Amino acid sequence: MKKLFKIFVFVSLFASGAYAQKKPNVIVILADDLGYADLGCYGSEIPTPNLDKLAANGVRLTSFYNTARCCPTRAALLTGVYSHQAGIGHMMDDKGADHPAYRGQLNDKSVTIAEVMKSAGYFTVMTGKWHVGQPHGTVPWKRGFDRSLNAPAGGFYYGDGKNAKVFLNGEELANDSEKLPKNWYSTDLWTDFGLRFIDEAAKEKKPFMLYLAHNAPHFPLQAPEEDIARFRGKYLKGWEKLRQERYEKQIKLGLIDPSWKLPPSNPNIPKWDSLSEEDKKRYDDMMAIYAAVIYRLDKSIGDLVAGLKQRGVFDDTVILFVSDNGGNAEPGMEGRYEGTKPGDSQSTVFLGQGWAEAACTPFWAYKHHTHEGGISSPGIISWPAGIPASSNGKFEKQPAHIIDIMATLVDLGGAKYPTEFAGKPIQPLEGASLRPAFTGKPVNRKNPIFWEHEGNRAIRDGNWKLVAEKTEKWQLYDVEKDRSELHDQFEKQPEIAQKLVAKYDAWYKRVGAEDYDKTFKWFYDYEKAKSGK
Template sequence: MITNYLRLAFFLFLPALTPALAQKKPNIIVILADDLGYADLGCYGSEIPTPNLDALAKGGVRFTNFYNTARCCPTRATLLTGVYAHQAGIGHMMDDKGADHPSYRGQLNHHVVTIAEVMNGAGYFTAMTGKWHVGHQHGVYPWNRGFKRSLNAPAGGFYYAEGQNAKLFLNGEEVTTNYDKVPKDWYTTDLWTDFGLRFIDEAVTEKKPFMLYLAHNAPHFPLQAPEEDIARFRGKYLKGYEQLRQERYQKQLKLGLIDPSWKLPPRNPNIPRWESLSDAEKKQYDDMMAIYAAVIYRLDKSIGDLVAGLKKRGVFDDTVILFVSDNGGNAEPGIEGKYDGDKPGDAKSNVFLGQGWAEAACTPFWAYKHHTHEGGISSPGIVLWPNGIPAARNGKFEKEPAHIVDIMATLVDLGGAKYPETFDGNNIQPLEGASLKPAFTGKPITRKAPIFWEHENNRAILDGKWKLVAEKTEKWQLYDIEKDRTELNDQFDKQPAIAKKMVEQYESWYKRVGAEDYDKTFKWFYDYEKAKAGK
């Protein structure tokens, strides 16, 4: 009788036990686009066909308020480490300001750990492909910061093997033109995905969960794409950047991506009106935008190739895919952009988007890359996880703010990893971000502190619905981003208590992470370099 009772108890307990026993660590792919604006994907308002990224959004969750750091290197440092870029040693870009400026060494320091170093400890097969840009020239590489496999470019700046800055490293070994392990004729967007899948094959063979960091250089300048893809878009942008911005704004409203109360900011008066341009200028600008659209089209195609590869290998359903961008649309080097080369768009050309199209890329916000107003720091943010996100959440918008600094905490949560207090004998900075995993299922994110920004003296803090922000030449402004995310109605003087508290929070953070006055720091550096050179 006792045996029967025990048997009955076992079978009553079994249904509750089985899911826990069956649960396993998900595979994880973090995809980072480069210079992709908030409105550059179909599912975020674009006219550029991006069916594969749209499918990820339809089968997963779209964040409406996913933030980056406003610039390339700081975003990559923050993503890789889970702390603010200044704490990781990359408060600006790759210039090393010396030991007296620890937040500006231009390389990951040894008081941070990378997502690879952490996920290795949780039994993951770690790999990265794409643009590194966190200190290659200073001896900081994917292969000595935890990644078991890598195919990387030190800093990007090319799409083809014949490009001026083309340089690749495969698992630490420089790839030369006669190297037989890389296809002879490659396009970076396709190459990163190809090798990402090759590395996944190794993980599958070893029966390990994998974590792939896929860091695209698209759609960063110099804009280059196959001619047949550029031809798809040539002539479609003769309507001009002003009309394109209006059309994207209307599509965003129709999608339900943005609140109707968020009014479109006035156009930048420094950008010439489309109607004032000559026919020759309009044709040139049309071609520049066609090249940009082709680069994004190919980026989307690579996402489709990745998904197809995961499905072919039988690992798609168990894989979390997170897609974001490193900063807002790029208005460098100025209003006119660049249109250099015998055949703009090919491997030898040098094409920049231009400020008018960058403004459309950042719809409905204003400002661009470098800046901490919403246009510079807002990114598409898509997460798909077939076995982890309930079907009822598919295609939903998630309005809770998320930030690149949250990715490490999210991976630790997903993979059951342990974030260390010490690593290789060094004390490690505590995590700054919060896990986004609860938001996948519609639950609140547990965030202990506001989100902060500083880049080139452009600065901001987000605490709940309130955002305090200023360009380096401006006074602080305060916006209620729930009602006014396009930052048109400054509340600083109307909410003095909130403004005062947030200014104090920002100043405390600024000192804690070791940020410095950008103009003074860089002036010191350039004066020092001149002195060394005897100038």
């Protein structure tokens, strides 16, 4: 009878979930304007030991894609549908009710990762840059997050910055509030409060989901002087040499195929040797500031990991690290270098086009654009308890997209994605769970991946990518053989090209994308550049 009683107790506990598989904690980290080649484990010379260690003990995605711009990427990450479907087909400008894909805020036809994971028993928190409609009243504390410390749209690093504004659980704080650390730096602040919120999850005995949305390394580039000094003078070799060195390191790492040739330099970027010594010094300082911002971003990742380990939860925590778009070439070749002490809290520094090209190595284009440089991101996955040691340091080449984050979290958390929420019908998921890719298994992707931003457009279906800037004709590339997009196959593979054009046209109409009436004069003509190779 005792034996039967023990069996009965075991079965009862198992059925009640006491012996059920423990749900992992989840952290999604989004960098801002970080290029594909800006981390050490993706080819950079900037020391990023903490992210490199996560990659060495986890999995690196070689073909992780974003939407080419900040607001749309955040919308797609948060909802698991394309940004147009979520109401943010461009930025936060509202084009009115007649343009539902362009309302500038998350709509009620979508749910957020917080709303879905909360329903699965998670304690949901976010820190960092929101940028999906706070001016319109769409805020994290009303979209499922139990705790939040957020900036409406970024644009600062220090509390005395002119754009500095933070909200703690819906309460706007003075930047010198006693609730905040003294002399805070936003990159550290987001991590600090992320760990505080994780402690609250522990008190409630719930698994946590943290969405950590950095504003680094977005302009205005600012960092402590001692960190900038680490890099000052190291970039006097120029952007051509830096790009070549990163390309060679990527090949050595095994990150890219050696057959992918480095595209010709942008013809709008002057040769480094043609610059005056004064210009070289200024550009060197701009890149040193950018490197310092990334260095501090990596340090914050190290602080986060150390905090997780101190709390005994690191092994059971899935960490996904990605970026919202490619390197930022705004507003053009000159960038911006303003202030009495560039890099401090009162200055404004933009990276500029020359260094942005190195940031996006080995690809074409930058932020805004749907060629690979604009949409490709580092993608690092860490989960000591869920990724076998045999997979540590491996590269995963399957394409993945920011819309896949929601499906992945639903899979990891045993959540149910709703067909209805708060009395409103919810659009079906567009992404696929990336969990199989954690261990090298095929992702169950049923549809191609699509892009549209400012009239720049693309579709990737298997190894084929159809792409065009707003002012260009369609081009077709075999991105397994030619991911640097140098050999257009549109005329050579007309059947494939036309099938992809038809698929793209159907998607474009389905998500409500519209023609865009703005072009960027500082950008260049791809065909002219390629013909000069």
